[in-house]
Amino acid sequence: xxxxxxxxxxxxxxxxxxxxxxxxxxxxxxxxxxxxxxxxxxxxxxxxxxxxxxxxxxxxxxxxxxxxxxxxxxxxxxxxxxxxxxxxxxxxxxxxxxxxxxxxxxxxxxxxxxxxxxxxxxxxxxxxxxxxxxxxxxxxxxxxxxxxxxxxxxxxxxxxxxxxxxxxxxxxxxxxxxxxxxxxxxxxxxxxxxxxxxxxxxxxxxxxxxxxxxxxxxxxxxxxxxxxxxxxxxxxxxxxxxxxxxxxxxxxxxxxxxxxxxxxxxxxxxxxxxxxxxxxxxxxxxxxxxxxxxxxxxxxxxxxxxxxxxxxxxxxxxxxxxxxxxxxxxxxxxxxx
Amino acid sequence: xxxxxxxxxxxxxxxxxxxxxxxxxxxxxxxxxxxxxxxxxxxxxxxxxxxxxxxxxxxxxxxxxxxxxxxxxxxxxxxxxxxxxxxxxxxxxxxxxxxxxxxxxxxxxxxxxxxxxxxxxxxxxxxxxxxxxxxxxxxxxxxxxxxxxxxxxxxxxxxxxxxxxxxxxxxxxxxxxxxxxxxxxxxxxxxxxxxxxxxxxxxxxxxxxxxxxxxxxxxxxxxxxxxxxxxxxxxxxxxxxxxxxxxxxxxxxxxxxxxxxxxxxxxxxxxxxxxxxxxxxxxxxxxxxxxxxxxxxxxxxxxxxxxxxxxxxxxxxxxxxxxxxxxxxxxxxxxxx
DNA sequence: AACGTCGGTGGTAACGGTTCCATTTTGGTA
DNA sequence: TACCAAAATGGAACCGTTACCACCGACGTT
Numbered sequence: 001x002x003x004x005x006x007x008x009x010x011x012x013x014x015x016x017x018x019x020x021x022x023x024x025x026x027x028x029x030x031x032x033x034x035x036x037x038x039x040x041x042x043x044x045x046x047x048x049x050x051x052x053x054x055x056x057x058x059x060x061x062x063x064x065x066x067x068x069x070x071x072x073x074x075x076x077x078x079x080x081x082x083x084x085x086x087x088x089x090x091x092x093x094x095x096x097x098x099x100x101x102x103x104x105x106x107x108x109x110x111x112x113x114x115x116x117x118x119x120x121x122x123x124x125x126x127x128x129x130x131x132x133x134x135x136x137x138x139x140x141x142x143x144x145x146x147x148x149x150x151x152x153x154x155x156x157x158x159x160x161x162x163x164x165x166x167x168x169x170x171x172x173x174x175x176x177x178x179x180x181x182x183x184x185x186x187x188x189x190x191x192x193x194x195x196x197x198x199x200x201x202x203x204x205x206x207x208x209x210x211x212x213x214x215x216x217x218x219x220x221x222x223x224x225x226x227x228x229x230x231x232x233x234x235x236x237x238x239x240x241x242x243x244x245x246x247x248x249x250x251x252x253x254x255x256x257x258x259x260x261x262x263x264x265x266x267x268x269x270x271x272x273x274x275x276x277x278x279x280x281x282x283x284x285x286x287x288x289x290x291x292x293x294x295x296x297x298x299x300x301x302x303x304x305x306x307x308x309x310x311x312x313x314x315x316x317x318x319x320x321x322x323x324x325x326x327x328x329x330x331x332x333x334x335x336x337x
Numbered sequence: 338x339x340x341x342x343x344x345x346x347x348x349x350x351x352x353x354x355x356x357x358x359x360x361x362x363x364x365x366x367x368x369x370x371x372x373x374x375x376x377x378x379x380x381x382x383x384x385x386x387x388x389x390x391x392x393x394x395x396x397x398x399x400x401x402x403x404x405x406x407x408x409x410x411x412x413x414x415x416x417x418x419x420x421x422x423x424x425x426x427x428x429x430x431x432x433x434x435x436x437x438x439x440x441x442x443x444x445x446x447x448x449x450x451x452x453x454x455x456x457x458x459x460x461x462x463x464x465x466x467x468x469x470x471x472x473x474x475x476x477x478x479x480x481x482x483x484x485x486x487x488x489x490x491x492x493x494x495x496x497x498x499x500x501x502x503x504x505x506x507x508x509x510x511x512x513x514x515x516x517x518x519x520x521x522x523x524x525x526x527x528x529x530x531x532x533x534x535x536x537x538x539x540x541x542x543x544x545x546x547x548x549x550x551x552x553x554x555x556x557x558x559x560x561x562x563x564x565x566x567x568x569x570x571x572x573x574x575x576x577x578x579x580x581x582x583x584x585x586x587x588x589x590x591x592x593x594x595x596x597x598x599x600x601x602x603x604x605x606x607x608x609x610x611x612x613x614x615x616x617x618x619x620x621x622x623x624x625x626x627x628x629x630x631x632x633x634x635x636x637x638x639x640x641x642x643x644x645x646x647x648x649x650x651x652x653x654x655x656x657x658x659x660x661x662x663x664x665x666x667x668x669x670x671x672x673x674x
Numbered sequence: 675a676a677c678g679t680c681g682g683t684g685g686t687a688a689c690g691g692t693t694c695c696a697t698t699t700t701g702g703t704a
Numbered sequence: 705t706a707c708c709a710a711a712a713t714g715g716a717a718c719c720g721t722t723a724c725c726a727c728c729g730a731c732g733t734t
Contacts, residue, residue, distance in 0.1 A: 006720055017684040022722060029723095030681050052454045053393040054720035057689050062390065067434075071419065073617075078415030082408065085436050089443075094450060097404075097434040099422050106426075113431060117389045257621050280410075284594050286623035343690055354714040359692060366693095367711055391690035395719050 005046035014042040025050060056118060061142075064094040065307055066114040068124035070102050070223065075279040076250045076294065077125070080147070083300030084123060091308050093120075102223045104129035111137070121307035126151050128191045143310030147303045149193045158310070158319050160302045162326040164194055167292045168201025169208075170328050171246050171274040174290070176209045179337040180244035180272060184217040184235045186228050186256065188249045195220055198248040198276070217242055221252050228252025229259035236265070243271065243337055250277040257285065268335035278329055287332035298324045342383035351379040362387060389431075393455060398479075401431045402644055403451040405461035407439050407560065412616040413587045413631065414462070417484070420637030421460060428645050430457075439560045441466035448474070458644035463488050465528045480647030484640045486530045495647070495656050497639045499663040501531055504629045505538025506545075507665050508583050508611040511627070513546045516674040517581035517609060521554040521572045523565050523593065525586045532557055535585040535613070554579055558589050565589025566596035573602070580609060580674050587614040594622065605672035615666055624669035635661045 007025075011018045016035050023029040024039045031039075042048070056062040067084055069077045081097065088095050096117060100107040104127045111133045114122065121143040126134060131153055137144050144157040168185075175183050185202045188195035199218060206213055217235055221228040228249060235242055247253045253275040265271050267287060275282065278293035302322050309315045344362075348355045353372050360366040361376045368376075379385070393399040404421055406414045418434065425432045433456060437444040441464045448470045451459065458480040463471060468490055474481050481494040488494075505522075512520050522539045525532035536555060543550055554572055558565040565586060572579050584590045590612040602608050604624060612619065615630035639659050646652045 007722095008720080018721085019684060019686095019723085020682085023683095026722080030683090032682060035682085049449065049453050051394070051720055053390045053399065054689090055722075056390040057388070057394050057691085057719090058721045058723080060689070064433075072409070072415050072422070073419050075412060075415070078409050078412070078418075081415075081418070081434070082410050082436060085409070085434060086438070089435070089446075094454065095434050096401075097418070097422060097432050098426070099419060101423070109426075112386065116386050117431065254617055254621065261621065280591055281618035281621075284591065284598065284618075285621050344692095345690080355691080356693080356714060357712085360713095363692080367713090369712060372712085388690055391719090392692075393719095394721085395690080395692045397719070 005048040007048070007050065009046055010039065010042045010048050013046060014038040061118055061120045062094075063092065064096050064117060064119050065304075066096050066098065066110075066117070066119040066122045066124070068098050068100060068107065068110055068114070068122065068126075070100055070125045070127070071251070072099060074223075074251050075281070076148075076277045076296070079279070079296050080300055083297050084304055087300050087304035091304065093304070093308060100125075100127055102127055108133060115140075120311045121145070123147055123303045123307055125149055128189075143307050145303045145306045145310075147299055152193060156319055158306045158321070160299055160306065160322045160324070161193075162294050162299070163323050164197035165201040165204065167276075167326040167328070168198040168246065168248055169205040170201075171248075171276075171292055172202045172205035173208070174274060174328065174330070175244035175246070175272055175334060176205060176211070178244075178272065178334060180242075181211055182214070182217065182240060182242040183244040183246065184232065184242035185219070185246040186231050186249055186252060187218070187220045188251075189222055190220050195249075202246060202248070221249055223249065223251040226255045226259075229255045232256050233259060233263070236263075236271075244334070245271055245273045247273065247275045250275075253277070267333050272334040272337075274334060283331065289333045290331045291329050293327040293329050295324050295326065342385040344385070344387065346383055347376065347379045347385050350383060351375040398455055398457045399431075400429065400648075401433050401454060401456050402458045402460060402641075403433050403435065403447075403454070403456040405435050405437060405444065405447055405451070405459065405463075407437055407462045407464070408588070409436060411560075411588050412618070413485075413614045413633070416616070416633050417637055420634050421641055424637050424641035428641065430641070430645060437462075437464050439464055445470060452477075457648050458482070460484055460640045460644055462486055465526075480644050482640045482643045482647075484636055489530060493656055495643045495658070497636055497643065497659045497661070498530075499631050499636070500660050501534035502538040502541065504613075504663040504665070505535035505583065505585055506542040507538075508585075508613075508629055509539045509542035510545070511611060511665065511667070512581035512583070512609055512671060513542060513548070515581075515609065515671060517579075518548055519551070519554065519577060519579040520581040520583065521569065521579035522556070522583040523568050523586055523589060524555070524557045525588075526559055527557050532586075535583075539583060539585070558586055560586065560588040563592045563596075566592045569593050570596060570600070573600075573608075581671070582608055582610050584610065584612045587612075590614070604670050609671040609674075611671060620668065626670045627668045628666050630664040630666050632661050632663065 007018050007021050011021045020031055020035055021039050023031050024036050069081055072078050085095050098110040107127045108130050123145045125148050134154055138156045146157055146159045148161055150159040187199050190196055203213055219231040221231050247256050267273050274290045276292045278291035282289040282291055344355050344358050348358045357368055357372055358376050360368050361373050409415050422432050435447040444464045445467050460482045462485050471491055475493045483494055483496045485498055487496040524536050527533055540550055556568040558568050584593050604610050611627045613629045615628035619626040619628055
């Protein structure tokens with residue numbers, strides 16, 4: 001098995017210097033049309049493909065983008081990954097995938113290895129910790145784009161997310177409009193931006209309807225584990241249980257639904273439910289779920305577009321915050337009280 | 338921003354040569370305990386981390402494993418990716434993710450870029466085409482592990498998959514035992530191994546019960562699109578429609594269920610249904626689905642373990658074919674006729 | 675006719691590791 | 705104390721690119 005051709009082989013066959021080959025490869029300088037032709041012919045003939053590692057070493061940075069997601073088990077992130085990979089491909093970027101499993105320690109490790117790989121950019125859903133490390137990336141001039149969530153302390157990075165406050169307000173308003181006055185919300189942890197923003201939207205809707213917030217109905221739950229189910233069970237065990245529920249923590253909707261089903265709580269008769277994130281399975285559930293549908297393709301598109309542009313230095317330094325609207329889909333899991 | 342430390346900086350600070358540093362880094366030769374200490378101290382002090390690209394360039398191969406999956410939108414592959422990433426991490430391997438979207442052309446491109454990156458190994462769900470390119474990888478001594486499916490023409494690669502024939506036979510047998518004699522199956526394309534093997538299992542079960550195969554009830558469907566729904570609709574429109582159905586194409590179960598629901602076919606009263614692959618959502622569906630549950634963690638574990646071992650040359654050359662058993666979960670979507 | 679200018683070109687030093695090989699040091703043995 | 709093998713060390717070539725720089729004609733200007 002003879003080894004693969006290098007740039008020198010190409011140069012030799014085309015009768016030019018390596019500089020010329022490099023130039024036709026990258027369009028980084030003038031080349032006479034005739035020689036360009038010869039070079040292209042040689043490349044073709046030798047099936048030459050530049051070694052990414054060499055390029056990366058000499059150039060100091062790679063065409064690889066680190067994608068650091070929370071958890072591929074959650075359909076939201078899985079679909080996001082799918083779209084990001086597709087968008088990246090169309091821009092000739094590679095995706096190095098890692099997951100945090102929502103664990104700051106794992107996230108830290110992942111960031112380190114991503115750094116070793118001298119990735120050209122990063123797209124990630126931060127756990128909220130490891131602030132110094134994210135800062136270091138940014139300080140190294142490695143473009144960082146947060147998607148879905150962000151870290152408030154970090155103002156130098158781009159952020160792409162949905163309109164969390166507004167979406168939560170809409171979801172809550174939907175229940176209020178249907179006569180519900182006791183509405184529970186299980187959010188993400190309050191040290192995540194999605195967690196606080198969605199609660200804020202919930203509160204805004206309540207306020208607009210002149211209803212006071214009851215702390216017992218506003219409960220965060222971690223992304224991992226089954227805590228969301230306990231939290232909801234707790235609410236339902238109150239003397240004055242909620243008649244409406246907003247599950248604003250995408251990672252917990254499944255366990256919440258399972259618990260409700262096992263407890264034989266009828267939806268929407270006993271409880272009206274709105275969930276965050278619509279995935280292809282939610283419409284198969286009985287009853288089909290009313291949901292806030294996140295435009296995942298837009299999230300992916302903008303994230304990749306941003307890192308790409310930054311890698312090409314094609315953007316003013318000021319950080320961008322892109323908020324895309326989410327769609328509210330009324331199905332059959334909510335009813336008038 | 339001073340740039341990151343290199344191996345030479347470490348050597349200088351520790352008062353040794355770069356060779357020594359390299360040796361303590363890789364444990365590739367003898368080093369005096371004292372110097373080892375100095376080197377480690379210097380590494381710590383300078384926060385030195387070896388550049389992956391440099392290592393890769395000189396060594397000719399990287400610690401990155403290409404993961405080429407069909408489609409992250411399918412929960413099966415998403416969960417597989419999740420586990421593979423986790424297993425890879427615990428072995429200090431990086432995962433470069435690409436998707437084929439079941440498109441041979443995209444698969445070809447992906448294989449090319451993976452080659453440029455001189456990945457150290459590959460784990461993939463082949464579309465069934467691009468045989469030459471897969472062959473080339475193997476010829477280049479890059480360990481390739483097929484997971485879930487494989488390509489029959491390629492006998493030099495390792496394969497990890499479930500017991501497809503047996504699982505399909507069990508699923509079909511389950512229906513037969515409940516008195517069904519007209520059983521439909523929608524499989525994957527017949528140019529995929531999962532497609533043919535599952536049909537084979539189906540046939541075996543029929544044969545064992547002395548029932549003849551009716552071609553109109555054995556229909557493949559592509560992985561992409563909604564074809565599976567049409568196929569089932571077609572079966573149900575027959576004069577003698579099936580009373581039982583095996584959906585052996587994981588990518589099509591969702592659309593099939595949606596179609597049945599829209600057509601107001603009652604499960605299991607009008608039709609008993611067994612599906613391939615159990616994902617966390619199937620138990621939320623009404624009725625909860627009887628399913629063949631694939632041991633995804635085992636698939637991931639073995640795949641990663643295999644590439645890893647091959648990359649370390651720790652395995653005899655003969656290709657391994659690992660078949661892990663799948664679990665049959667009886668829920669409520671199947672009934673006695 | 676002398677003089678920039680500029681398109682086109684080749685030589686070569688990085689980039690940051692690994693690895694081979696020659697050399698020095700160490701320790702054990704006669 | 706001399707000697708030898710084994711252990712420890714350093715030097716330098718190499719991996720495949722990119723990018724800087726020097727150079728060489730040809731051409732257009734004064």
